[in-house]
Amino acid sequence: MISSDVIRGYNDTIILFLLLKDPSYGYEISKNIRELTKEQYIMKETTLYSAFSRLEKNQYIESFYGDETNGKRRTYYRITPLGRAYYQEKCEEWFVTKEVVEKFIETSL
Amino acid sequence: MDTIKNYLENLFCNVGVNEEVLRLKQDLYNNMEEKYMELKREGHSENEAIGMVISNFGNIDELLKELGVEKPAAKKGRFLSQTEVEDLVYNQKRWSKFIGIGVFLILAAVAVLILSGVVLEKVELFNIRSMSVNINELSSALPLIPFFILLAAGIGTLIISGLMLEKYEFIEKEEVEISTSTRNWVEKRKESYQLSYVILIVAGVMLCVLSPMVLITIATFTGTDLGGAIGVASLLIMIGIAVYLFVVSGMEMETYQRLLKVGEFSPERNKENKVVSIVAAIVWPLTVVVFLAWSFLGNDWHISWILFPIVGILFGAFAGVVELIQKN
Structure with a gap:
């Protein structure tokens, strides 16, 4: 399991990636993260919803109510064009970050 | 399920209610419920499922900070x-x-x-x-x-x-x-x-x-x-x-x-009480002094005690008036 401190700067990127194709909702996103990372990263509920709130404030995502299923109305999120641009930016930033950090990583100790 | 609901209610009990908070609470609850159901389907016991859901909940302060709602407890005294x-x-x-x-x-x-x-x-x-x-x-x-x-x-x-x-x-x-x-x-x-x-x-x-x-x-x-x-x-x-x-x-x-x-223990009321208590601190020792002086000098023990009920009633009236004035 990855510590949440290490990955903090990329929570937004992870969520935006999962919204690239289709709109989704809280539980589905957290489940997808868990499955894609083979349970190496489980995003806490509060982290997920803080990210939703932050991304929505910055207009990178929009929320809307889905159809009611078993009496429950889910809040769905969809990515905006601004969000896609931001996602691109974050990906480029990651390449640089990775390159920089790797210069200091020694595996043959 | 009630455990999860209570857990959330407890976390949010000090948070001011607005539409955003209510929606968030509902979303969080739906999320946790769904996760709980799935864990149960996977064969976990009820207690295990609840434990796992709650342990993956995270820190409520992180979320409240993002929403801009602070716990009132954190600001006040x-x-x-x-x-x-x-x-x-x-x-x-x-x-x-x-x-x-x-x-x-x-x-x-x-x-x-x-x-x-x-x-x-x-x-x-x-x-x-x-x-x-x-x-x-x-x-x-x-x-x-x-x-x-x-x-x-x-x-x-x-x-x-x-x-x-x-x-x-x-x-x-x-x-x-x-x-x-x-x-x-x-x-x-x-x-x-x-x-x-x-x-x-x-x-x-x-x-x-x-x-x-x-x-x-x-x-x-x-x-x-x-x-x-x-x-x-x-x-x-x-x-x-x-x-x-x-x-x-x-x-x-x-x-x-x-x-x-x-x-009566709101902060404003405390101020009123202060006026009364300052006056009390002067009036009552003074009454005792007058009582002792009167009694000893005049040797009027049989009647001088009347001072206490009289001052008591007057003081009660004074305290009542102070309260009335400050209320308006």
Whole structure:
């Protein structure tokens, strides 16, 4: 399991990636993260919803109510064009970050 | 499922309610419920599933910070833990008894003074007159000895309990925050104390109402100075007991009310009480001085006690007027 401190700067990127194709909702996103990372990263509920709130404030995502299923109305999120641009930016930033950090990583100790 | 619902409700209990918060709470609940269902389907027991859902919930402060809603508890005054509150309640209760005893001792001192003065006068009339010359001086000093012993004990007790309670004065001046579970604890205690509180207050009031009747009855039946003195002394003792009951029950209830911030213990009300308490701090010692001066100089013990009820009623009226003015 990855510590949440290490990955903090990329929570937004992870969520935006999962919204690239289709709109989704809280539980589905957290489940997808868990499955894609083979349970190496489980995003806490509060982290997920803080990210939703932050991304929505910055207009990178929009929320809307889905159809009611078993009496429950889910809040769905969809990515905006601004969000896609931001996602691109974050990906480029990651390449640089990775390159920089790797210069200091020694595996043959 | 209720466990999860309660868990969320507890986390949000101090958060102001608005549409955003309500929606967030509902979303979080749906999420957790869905996760719980899935864990159950995967074959986890109910307890396991709840444990896993809650352990993956994270830190509520992170979320509230993002939403811009701060827990009111974080902004306002001093936070008291359960142990601190228990300590406060225990000590307030303990030292309030000493305050009550202190006041009682002072009233008992006055009662003893009145009584011994009259008794000695009688003794003097029958026996001592025939004895040596110096006895006269001695007899006028004698009633003062038990009076001063009791007075000193009373004042000492008041000073000690005042010093011991100084540590807890902050609940009168500062905003105090307690957790939900502590609040429940205080509420439960307050509830279970309610009946005793009412009984103690009623008993105190009855003693106050009955005390002049006792005085009048004894004084009329005996028709002597001694009878009058016994009457006054028993009036003072009854009032002393009543004051003890008021102090002990009042302070315990007050502690609960302050902790729960109900009724008159809002910060504004504290200011009003301050004016009254400053005046009280001047008026009452002054009354005692005037009482002692009048009684000793004029030797008017039989009537000078009337000073206390008169000042008491006037002071009550003053406190009422102050409250009225400040309310408007």
